[in-house]
Amino acid sequence: MKSLHAQHHPLADTSYQLTVLNPEQQVGQAWPAFAGKLRETGLLPLRPLGVGTLQLNVGKMCNQTCKHCHVDAGPDRTEIMTRETMELCLQALRQAPGMQVVDVTGGAPEMNPDFRWLVEQVSALGRQLIVRCNLTIIVANRKYHDLPAFYRQHGVRVVSSLPHFSAARTDAQRGEGVFERSIRALQMLNAEGYGQEGSGLVLDLVYNPSGAFLPGNQQALERDFKQRLRREHGIEFNNLLTITNLPVSRFLDYLMESGNYAAYMDKLVQSYNPAAAANVMCRSTLSVGWNGYLYDCDFNQMLELRVDAAAPQHIRDFDLGQLSARSIVLNQHCYGCTAGAGSSCGGATV
Amino acid sequence: MEKTYYNPADLAKFGNITEWQSEMGRKFFDYYGEVFKDGALTEREKSLIALAVAHAVQCPYCIDAYTTDSLQKGADEAQMMEAVHVAAAIKGGAALVHGVQMMNKAKELTM
Ligand code: SF4
Ligand code: SF4
Numbered sequence: 313m314k315s316l317h318a319q320h321h322p323l324a325d326t327s328y329q330l331t332v333l334n335p336e337q338q339v340g341q342a343w344p345a346f347a348g349k350l351r352e353t354g355l356l357p358l359r360p361l362g363v364g365t366l367q368l369n370v371g372k373m374c375n376q377t378c379k380h381c382h383v384d385a386g387p388d389r390t391e392i393m394t395r396e397t398m399e400l401c402l403q404a405l406r407q408a409p410g411m412q413v414v415d416v417t418g419g420a421p422e423m424n425p426d427f428r429w430l431v432e433q434v435s436a437l438g439r440q441l442i443v444r445c446n447l448t449i450i451v452a453n454r455k456y457h458d459l460p461a462f463y464r465q466h467g468v469r470v471v472s473s474l475p476h477f478s479a480a481r482t483d484a485q486r487g488e489g490v491f492e493r494s495i496r497a498l499q500m501l502n503a504e505g506y507g508q509e510g511s512g513l514v515l516d517l518v519y520n521p522s523g524a525f526l527p528g529n530q531q532a533l534e535r536d537f538k539q540r541l542r543r544e545h546g547i548e549f550n551n552l553l554t555i556t557n558l559p560v561s562r563f564l565d566y567l568m569e570s571g572n573y574a575a576y577m578d579k580l581v582q583s584y585n586p587a588a589a590a591n592v593m594c595r596s597t598l599s600v601g602w603n604g605y606l607y608d609c610d611f612n613q614m615l616e617l618r619v620d621a622a623a624p625q626h627i628r629d630f631d632l633g634q635l636s637a638r639s640i641v642l643n644q645h646c647y648g649c650t651a652g653a654g655s656s657c658g659g660a661t662v
Numbered sequence: 663m664e665k666t667y668y669n670p671a672d673l674a675k676f677g678n679i680t681e682w683q684s685e686m687g688r689k690f691f692d693y694y695g696e697v698f699k700d701g702a703l704t705e706r707e708k709s710l711i712a713l714a715v716a717h718a719v720q721c722p723y724c725i726d727a728y729t730t731d732s733l734q735k736g737a738d739e740a741q742m743m744e745a746v747h748v749a750a751a752i753k754g755g756a757a758l759v760h761g762v763q764m765m766n767k768a769k770e771l772t773m
Pocket of ligand 2: 640642
C-alpha cells in the first residue's frame, strides 16, 4: 500500500481534508462546531494548563503503511527531522526544565538517522523519554535488533501499537504479517526486562479500534489483552492505552471509502463528554513537526494547523511564556479527543 | 425508495419508547443498563451473549447494535461467529429435540 501522498490522492491535501471536516461549505450537512461545544462547556478559548510534554515528530518515514495512519506515513515518505532542528528542540528543553516528558514519535522514529543521537541527548538532560515504537521495526532489519537493549540503557518508556490480541484484527489494520512480527518484537522487549515486574522498564501497548467504532473500556480491554497475550504468547506489558481514531488523513480516507464517515462523525458528536474536553492532551503538550514548526498536537500537525499566530511558530523562536498563554487551534477532528472516555496519546482521559 | 418494515434509523429512537409509558420505559432501561454492567461476566462476554440472542430472536436492530458493541468491547470475528453458531446450535437443537415429542405422538397414533 502506498501513502496518500504517493498516490496523489485528493486527501493528501490538508486543505481538502479541512473542507471535508467542515461540510457546511460543501454539501450542506453539518455537525455542530466543536468550538461551540467547548463554549457550552465553558472552555473557550481553550488554554494550556502548562507545557509538561514536548512531542517531537521526527519524520513521516515508516516501514509500515497502516490503514488508519493519521500521519500518512510509509516507506515512500522522505520528510525527516534534521539534527539542526533536534538541536533547537534540545535548546528549548534546556530553557524549560518544567517540560519533564519528551515524547518521540513518527513515522517509525527509529528510521531517522539521528534518532539514537537524539535519545542520548534527551536522556542526558534527565527528562522522561517516551518512544512510540511500532514494534515491527525492531525485527525489520539486523541494525534494529539491538533497539530493546538501547532503550533499556537509556531508561526509555516504550509505547507500542498493537491494535488487537488476534492476528486477523491486527493485520487488517496494520498489514499482513504485522501481528506475528510484533509478537516477536514484544518477546525481545520482554527478554530485555521490559514489562517485567520490578524492572522499572515500562512497556505500554496502544489499542485503537480497527474500524469505524469507538474504543471500549480501557481497563476491561487491558485485562483481556493481558490474559490473552500471556496465555498465548507469554508476553507481559504494563498498561494498555486506548486511543480513538481521529478523522484525519488515511483514517478519514477509510471512513469515506467505506461509507462510514457520516455515521462515525455522528457517533463522535453524540459521545461528546465535557469531562474529557477538560482533559484534552493539547492542554499539556506542545508538538514539534519534522521541520521545526509548532503545533498543539500531532493531529493538528498532520492537518497543518500551526499554533495560534500570536505564539511563536517555530522551535527556533521557542518562548515558554508566550506558548503557555496561547489559545489552542480547534477543528472538527477534535471531537475524537472528547468522545466517551476521551482519547489522548496517554489513552483514555476520564 | 424501497420500503421495508425495518428502518436502521429507528434504532437510535429506541429511547423514545418512554414517551407513552415513562415509568415502565425507565424501569426497563435501568434494568437493561444494570444487566450489561461488568459483573460475574465481563462486559465483553455479555455483549457476545447478546449478539447470540439477537440472532436467535432475529432482531436486526440488536444484530447491528451488538455487532458494533462486541467489536468495541474487543471481540474479534472468530468470537462473534462462534457466538452466532451457539445461537444456531440451540435453535436447531430446540427444533430437533421436539422431534421426540413428534415421535411419541406418532407412536401413540400408529400400529
Ligand atoms: S500508524 Fe504508525 S506504524 Fe503505522 S504507518 Fe503510521 S506511523 Fe507507521
Ligand atoms: S485534536 Fe489536538 S487540538 Fe484538537 S482537542 Fe485533540 S489534542 Fe486538542
